Amino acid sequence: MQKNQTMIGAALSTMLLCPIVAQADIIQRQVITAISDHPDSEGADVLTVAETTACGGNQVRMKEGLLENEDAYASLRPGIIQRIREKTPMLVTLFGCPVGKNGAEAIPFARMITGCGPNSCADGKARLYLDERLMPQVKRRAPYYLVLPLPKAALPGTWKVEIFDTIRRDVVRLSGQTNAADFVSGELVGGYRYYDNDGVLTHEDGQTPKKCADVAGQPAHAIQADQRGCAK
Secondary structure: OHHHHHHHHHHHHHHHHOOOOOOOOEEEEEEEEEEOOOOOOOOOEEEEEOOOOOOOOOEEEEOOOOOOOOOOHHHHHHHHHHHHHHOOEEEEEEOOOOOOOOHHHHOOEEEEEEEOOOOOOOOOOEEEEEOOOOOEOOHHHOOEEEEEOOOEOOOOOOEEEEEEEOOOOOOEEEEEEEOOOOOOOOOEEEEEEEEOOOOOEEEEOOEOOHHHHOOOOOOHHHOOHHHOOOOO
């Protein structure tokens, strides 16, 4: 547990002192419903999707030279058109959400568009994968993830944050608020709560909760159910 506390402490110090600057890895199952007949002003094809994207809205862009798919761009477009006809879900990975942009410039670019696997398309949630410092990370190496878009918090100009464990996907590890809707360009503000591997609250605003402080010096059989996970 001490290792986890040190890890999250370092992560929070990084976020509280300066905004995150890194390329995001946002992955979401999408059913593409339409593709533009002509490229936009930046030479990109605009895709309309069924689910709200991580950035808000229902459009993403793909452009030759930006996509990291192994297939040639010329062969990818006809394949997507076929998927549109069949209403087949696809896995869409975004570079990130454009910050401070409006109109067409606010539509995110796709980094990769692939077929769905049995374990990769369980739902339509957009997940931003994070490393131990709560900075963007590729999915296969990420211990944490965050579901986007973030809901607004009570404080104006802030959004609610719930960071989940990638192994035990229903366990929240950190909750708080950020001052950026995309999380990546902002920082944590106000109070936060940190939870252990079992989802038990262990730190709140950097302090040990009273129920955890009461554990000190007690034998294991005396620890209450809601205090488990607080012990050293």
